[in-house]
Amino acid sequence: xxxxxxxxxxxxxxxxxxxxxxxxxxxxxxxxxxxxxxxxxxxxxxxxxxxxxxxxxxxxxxxxxxxxxxxxxxxxxxxxxxxxxxxxxxxxxxxxxxxxxxxxxxxxxxxxxxxxxxxxxxxxxxxxxxxxxxxxxxxxxxxxxxxxxxxxxxxxxxxxxxxxxxxxxxxxxxxxxxxxxxxxxxxxxxxxxxxxxxxxxxxxxxxxxxxxxxxxxxxxxxxxxxxxxxxxxxxxxxxxxxxxxxxxxxxxxxxxxxxxxxxxxxxxxxxxxxxxxxxxxxxxxxxxxxxxxxxxxxxxxxxxxxxxxxxxxxxxxxxxxxxxxxxxxxxxxxxxxxxxxxxxxxxxxxxxxxxxxxxxxxxxxxxxxxxxxxxxxxxxxxxxxxxxxxxxxxxxxxxxxxxxxxxxxxxxxxxxxxxxxxxxxxxxxxxxxxxxxxxxxxxxxxxxxxxxxxxxxxxxxxxxxxxxxxxxxxxxxxxxxxxxxxxxxxxxxxxxxxxxxxxxxxxxxxxxxxxxxxxxxxxxxxxxxxxxxxxxxxxxxxxxxxxxxxxxxxxxxxxxxxxxxxxxxxxxxxxxxxxxxxxxxxxxxxxxxxxxxxxxxxxxxxxxxxxxxxxxxxxxx
Numbered sequence: 283x284x285x286x287x288x289x290x291x292x293x294x295x296x297x298x299x300x301x302x303x304x305x306x307x308x309x310x311x312x313x314x315x316x317x318x319x320x321x322x323x324x325x326x327x328x329x330x331x332x333x334x335x336x337x338x339x340x341x342x343x344x345x346x347x348x349x350x351x352x353x354x355x356x357x358x359x360x361x362x363x364x365x366x367x368x369x370x371x372x373x374x375x376x377x378x379x380x381x382x383x384x385x386x387x388x389x390x391x392x393x394x395x396x397x398x399x400x401x402x403x404x405x406x407x408x409x410x411x412x413x414x415x416x417x418x419x420x421x422x423x424x425x426x427x428x429x430x431x432x433x434x435x436x437x438x439x440x441x442x443x444x445x446x447x448x449x450x451x452x453x454x455x456x457x458x459x460x461x462x463x464x465x466x467x468x469x470x471x472x473x474x475x476x477x478x479x480x481x482x483x484x485x486x487x488x489x490x491x492x493x494x495x496x497x498x499x500x501x502x503x504x505x506x507x508x509x510x511x512x513x514x515x516x517x518x519x520x521x522x523x524x525x526x527x528x529x530x531x532x533x534x535x536x537x538x539x540x541x542x543x544x545x546x547x548x549x550x551x552x553x554x555x556x557x558x559x560x561x562x563x564x565x566x567x568x569x570x571x572x573x574x575x576x577x578x579x580x581x582x583x584x585x586x587x588x589x590x591x592x593x594x595x596x597x598x599x600x601x602x603x604x605x606x607x608x609x610x611x612x613x614x615x616x617x618x619x620x621x622x623x624x625x626x627x628x629x630x631x632x633x634x635x636x637x638x639x640x641x642x643x644x645x646x647x648x649x650x651x652x653x654x655x656x657x658x659x660x661x662x663x664x665x666x667x668x669x670x671x672x673x674x675x676x677x678x679x680x681x682x683x684x685x686x687x688x689x690x691x692x693x694x695x696x697x698x699x700x701x702x703x704x705x706x707x708x709x710x711x712x713x714x715x716x717x718x719x720x721x722x723x724x725x726x727x728x729x730x731x732x733x734x735x736x737x738x739x740x741x742x743x744x745x746x747x748x749x750x751x752x753x754x755x756x757x758x759x760x761x762x763x764x765x766x767x768x769x770x771x772x773x774x775x776x777x778x779x780x781x782x783x784x785x786x787x788x789x790x791x792x793x794x795x796x797x798x799x800x801x802x803x804x805x806x807x808x809x810x811x812x813x814x815x816x817x818x819x820x821x822x823x824x825x826x827x828x829x830x831x832x833x834x835x836x837x838x839x840x841x842x843x844x845x846x847x848x849x850x851x852x853x854x855x856x857x858x859x860x861x862x863x864x865x866x867x868x869x870x871x872x873x874x875x876x877x878x879x880x881x882x883x884x885x886x887x888x889x890x891x892x893x894x895x896x897x898x899x900x901x902x903x
Contacts, residue, residue, distance in 0.1 A: 286436065288452045289443035296445030299646050301372070303445035303653065304629040305542040310450055312548030315539040316555025321453040322535055322622035323351075323560050325460070325615030327413035329567040333592035336571035337581040339508045340496030341851045343572075346508060347564050348844045349516035351557065354524035356836035356843075358536065359553030360879065361829065362525030362696070364886050365778055366540045367549040374527075374537030375634045378706075380777070381695055383770045386703025393710060394527075395634035403627030403660055407620055408667020413589075414616040415668065420593035421609060426668060433616050438661060441621040442654055446542060446629075449621045456614035457563070463604075463611025464566035467592075468854075470599045471570040478856035484576055492582075496572055497855040499848055515742030519749065523689030526696050535626040547883060554839065561847050569854050570595055620664075624657045631656040686745050687713025687752040694756070697782025697829070699771055705760035712759075713752035720748050779890055781829050828885065835878045842871035 296303045310318075336343040371377065375398070378390040414433055418424040424432075441449055475481040485493035495502060501510045536556075540549045574591045575581045577598060581588045596608050632653040641648070691709035694701040724738045739747070765771070768790065774780075775787045849864030 286439060286443075288455075289439060289441070289448050292444035292448040292451070295447060296443070297650065300633075300649055300653070302447070303650060304625065304633075305372070305538065306445070306447035306450060308542055309544060310447070310542045310548075312543050312551030313555045314450055314454060315543055315548075315552040317457055317559055318450040318453040318618075318622065319536060319539045319552065319556040320560040320563055321457050321460075321615065321618035322626075323556075323619075324563040324567075325410055325413065325619040326417045326612045327410045327619070328564050328615075329464070329592040329612065330413040330416045330589040332564055332568040333571035333574075333595075334581075334587075334589035335508065336568045337574050337588050337591050339501075339505065340498055340572055341569070341855045342498045342501050343508070343568050344499075344565065344847050344851050345501055345513045346516065347561065348847060349513040350520045351560065352844050353517060353521040353836065353840040355553050355557040356839040357521060357833070358525035359550045359557075359839070360836040360882065361781075361832045363540055363549035363553055364546040364883070364890070365696070365780060366537070367543060367546040368890065369778060371541055373630055373633045374541065375630060380774055381766075382703035382706060383766050384703065386707050390703065390706055390710065391634055392639065395630050395638075399627045399631035399635065399656070399660065400663065403623045403630075404663035405667055407623040407627075407660065407664035408670075410616055410619045410623070411664060411668045414613065416587075416589050417593040417596070417609075417612050420590050421597045421605070430665070430668065433613060433620070434661070434665075437617040437620040438624065438657065441625050442657060446538065446625050449618075449625050450542075452621070453618045456618040457559070459607070460563065460611040460615040460618075461566065463608035464563070466604045467596055467599060467608055468566050468570045470604070471573050471595060472854065474599060475573055475576065478854055478858075480856075481573055481854075482856040485573075488576055488579075489582075497857070499852055499857070499860065511740070512742045515745045519686040519689070519745045522749070523692035526692030526694075527689075535622060538626045538629060550879075550883065557839075557843050561843055565847055565850060567592060569851060570599075572855070623664075624660055627660040628653045628656040631660070687717050687748045688756075690749065690753045691756050694760075696780045698760075699775075699784045699787050700765050701756075701760050702763060702766050704763045705756045708759040709752060709756040712755045713748065716751045716755070717748050720744050720751075781825050781832075783825070828889075831882060835875065835882050838871055838878060839875040842868050842875055845871060 295307075301307060332343060332346065335346060339346075366374065369377070369380070375391050375394050378394065379387045381387070382390065411430060411433065412426075415424075415426045415429045418429040418432075444452075472478065472481065475484055482497050485496050487493070489496070495505075501508050501513050503510050536553070539552050539556075543549045543552055571591045574595050578591070578594060580586045581591050596605060596612075600608055632649055636652050636656070637644070637649055641652070644652075688709040691701070691706060695706060721741075721744050724733075724744070727733045728735055728738060768787075771784075771787045772791055775784055775791065845864045845868035849861045849868060852858070852861030852864060
């Protein structure tokens with residue numbers, strides 16, 4: 283009822299125009315968008331997916347999400363958030379027709395819009411609803427249909443009425459409830475086994491060397507489910523290219539979060555808060571499941587559905603009152619993710635598909651109605667996923683491999699002027715074709731009996747191969763075809779002023795930010811310098827030094843967050859010395875991150891405040 287009340291409260295505001303309905307009038311604080319983004323990424327699917335993995339891995343399951351999101355989110359924050367927000371787009375997909383020209387640009391926008399609204403959002407929404415079913419089945423004995431009848435109507439009605447602002451506000455409340463419920467499960471589970479040291483001793487006594495391995499804080503080299511190579515695949519497969527595309531196949535909806543913030547700096551805050559809150563949320567649902575095999579050893583067997591572990595743990599550990607709170611928290615998390623995905627998918631579908639290709643000249647009221655119809659369509663597609671998919675883990679790996687193919691191209695479209703629309707098409711469609719050959723081809727050979735399952739490369743090696751071959755393809759296409767027109771490149775650069783290799787474009791515009799490296803270090807520099815005076819000496823080097831400095835800042839932030847999560851994980855399994863020192867390191871690195879981030883953002887502000895007209899005025903002084 284409270285969620286519906288929030289929906290009703292923001293109904294009038296959302297109904298004023300499309301920007302209010304889908305972007306909340308660009309008035310959301312960065313921290314609130316960060317919590318909302320965490321809500322979109324973490325709910326019952328995290329409890330099922332990560333909790334299930336924790337039963338067969340151990341405390342080092344934290345590297346499943348740290349390697350996947352740790353560096354990626356900080357790269358997005360430091361190197362791209364400011365540039366995305368200052369473009370003032372309605373959807374991030376409009377970027378393609380700014381950066382590229384002609385049919386390739388239109389086709390890319392069409393493809394990404396279709397992929398996002400008709401594949402990614404239904405898939406991830408369906409996975410979230412399936413996770414809710416996996417929680418409610420062991421806890422309350424509810425069927426899929428009964429669970430969906432509880433969750434779907436409320437989630438749909440309040441996002442239908444209130445738009446994005448109602449979604450964000452309700453996300454905050456939902457995640458407070460989610461945190462209280464999961465914290466209760468984590469504490470009571472640890473108490474049930476007598477504390478951290480007793481839990482570690484029980485694991486060793488029950489499972490021998492495998493139990494000792496479950497208290498490791500880093501993935502082993504040869505683990506069957508999550509070896510170190512898999513963690514590296516997540517790290518490279520998700521971090522390389524991250525931030526360059528605000529609507530990736532991996533399910534992220536940060537484009538809406540960036541574009542709805544109040545200022546470019548608030549967009550940076552959004553990413554940082556997302557990283558911190560999301561890691562804490564996932565930590566709370568995964569750590570208790572390390573202990574679950576002590577109660578149900580079958581969780582570590584091959585045929586058992588380990589993704590039921592968190593629901594079983596909730597029912598076992600919590601008294602009725604707290605169980606009700608935990609269930610409410612899980613359902614609140616589900617509602618937040620479902621509402622986020624529906625709103626974002628509807629925004630893309632109505633703006634980048636319907637308005638762009640079908641009805642380009644209709645009224646705001648018409649598009650508002652169409653947008654709500656899109657919500658219904660995406661929800662219907664999501665329900666199909668619920669009844670077709672069994673394991674959340676398989677969906678996550680599939681989406682990673684498919685999206686990883688083109689990720690390096692996402693950086694190239696920002697940092698290399700020579701990268702063109704044909705190369706972008708090669709990355710997206712050629713990457714998908716390579717994925718089909720490498721991944722789906724292997725599965726087809728197994729199904730045909732040509733090779734055995736044991737002869738198929740692990741998914742992490744397949745990911746590296748797909749990324750490498752796709753990168754070779756689009757680099758070759760970019761070099762063998764004509765670049766975009768001078769007019770388009772100059773227009774894009776003047777509006778966005780991206781970092782990287784844009785020397786020929788800058789020379790034509792007679793505009794170049796000077797002293798980039800000194801600005802990154804916090805040293806004052808003149809806002810503009812004519813290319814003839816600076817390009818050969820520091821222009822290109824300065825651009826890449828600024829990118830390198832940004833990577834350094836992002837790495838410090840990522841390591842700080844990783845150290846914090848490893849520290850808490852260590853304390854949970856009784857490794858107190860490692861835990862304390864990790865938390866101390868996390869605090870020191872967090873201070874270093876904030877200290878280095880401020881001058882970097884100041885350097886970007888000075889760089890982005892300079893325009894070609896500033897240069898012209900300077901030349902006539």
